[in-house]
Amino acid sequence: MTDSNPSPSVSGDADNAHAPGWERAVLEKLAMATLEEQRRARRWRNAIRVSWLLLVVVLAWIALHRGGTPTDVSKPHTALVEIQGEIASGGEASAELVVSAIRSAFEDEGAQAVVLLINSPGGSPVQAGIINDEIRRLKAQYNKPVYAVVEETCASAAYYVAVAADQIFVDKASVVGSIGVLMDGFGFTGLMDKLGVERRLLTAGENKGFMDPFSPQTEKQRAFAQAMLDQIHQQFIEVVKTGRGDRLKVTPETFSGLFWTGKQAVEMGLADQLGNVDYVAREVVKAEDVIDYSVRDNVAERLVKRFGASIGESAVRALRHMEPLR
Structure with missing residues (x-):
């Protein structure tokens, strides 16, 4: 005797995996995730640049009020x-x-x-x-x-x-x-x-x-x-x-x-x-x-003297290239 009931069909993810357009959905998710990661990285870079600028301002203020x-x-x-x-x-x-x-x-x-x-x-x-x-x-x-x-x-x-x-x-x-x-x-x-x-020293002047x-x-x-x-x-x-x-x-x-x-x-x-x-x-x-x-001179003042010029230059460069938050 054979079973008159038809075999149940496979459902769920197997059907969805073979549904039309699934590749596009996956690519869209990957693209959105990549964009979100880029936004986070951009926010982080801008936050670091602003922090450097604030540090320069604080150290300069301390130096001027020593x-x-x-x-x-x-x-x-x-x-x-x-x-x-x-x-x-x-x-x-x-x-x-x-x-x-x-x-x-x-x-x-x-x-x-x-x-x-x-x-x-x-x-x-x-x-x-x-x-x-x-x-x-x-x-x-x-x-x-x-x-x-x-x-x-x-x-x-x-x-x-x-x-x-x-x-x-x-x-x-x-x-x-x-x-x-x-x-x-x-x-x-x-x-x-x-x-x-052998020492090889060249000079102009006796x-x-x-x-x-x-x-x-x-x-x-x-x-x-x-x-x-x-x-x-x-x-x-x-x-x-x-x-x-x-x-x-x-x-x-x-x-x-x-x-x-x-x-x-x-x-x-x-x-x-x-x-x-x-x-x-x-x-x-x-x-x-x-x-x-x-x-x-305190520690902050010495930092201003030693690193102030390079930090200031980096801060200006960062401001020039600062990207808007999205």
Whole structure:
């Protein structure tokens, strides 16, 4: 006996898969998905570009509003300017930042005196000279006293700055002095000869490459460099003598580049007496309130200086090529 009922037909996806136009439907779905992915990528790129632009604006605002000067400077106070770390262009103890802070301190009527809080091993004689000259100019213009207070170290270029002050205060264990100039480097000519390495240096000018560590130094070149160092050293000596005057007890070692403890520095006339910032403000200036005028670079400012130009250029380029959101 045969089944009179017909076999059930296959339904569902099998029928749809073979239905007319299914390929078109699939392609449309793929096209719509691709368009949506492109829109998302475009939105993401534009969001990143806007974020970079906002970052540049924020960092620029921080850079323009830097500084440690407080708002209330009308009351009598002691103005403090810190000189910390290496005295060098682009650093926190650069002439640009230190001079800016010192000028602000002198200009405020409430500042009874300016105290330089120094903790520096030295640095550039040029930067130190700029600071020293400006301190002396401002002292004459505003008729305000300047005191230097040494914490750990006041050596070389830092002492070059300190001698512009009317008095120098130190801790008994501070390191003071190092009145000298140096130029250092390395010479690898002997090692190169042993290794069989040939240095190929082309110059236009007989002495253009005389500081090259891979080339030999002639006696004439060495004498030239030494004469330059001696001249800068003599400038340093004159600044110290002018700043310290009769208080300085000159010995054969005074300008030899040696350094001494704070206690020894007082005995030699390199410093005046022991004391810290609080002591100077309270007992010497007679204004116990200490206001910090130091101008400091923070992390954001350093980012502005280091990356600001390239980021700004990228932001402008991004704005020019920004695609509209769809």
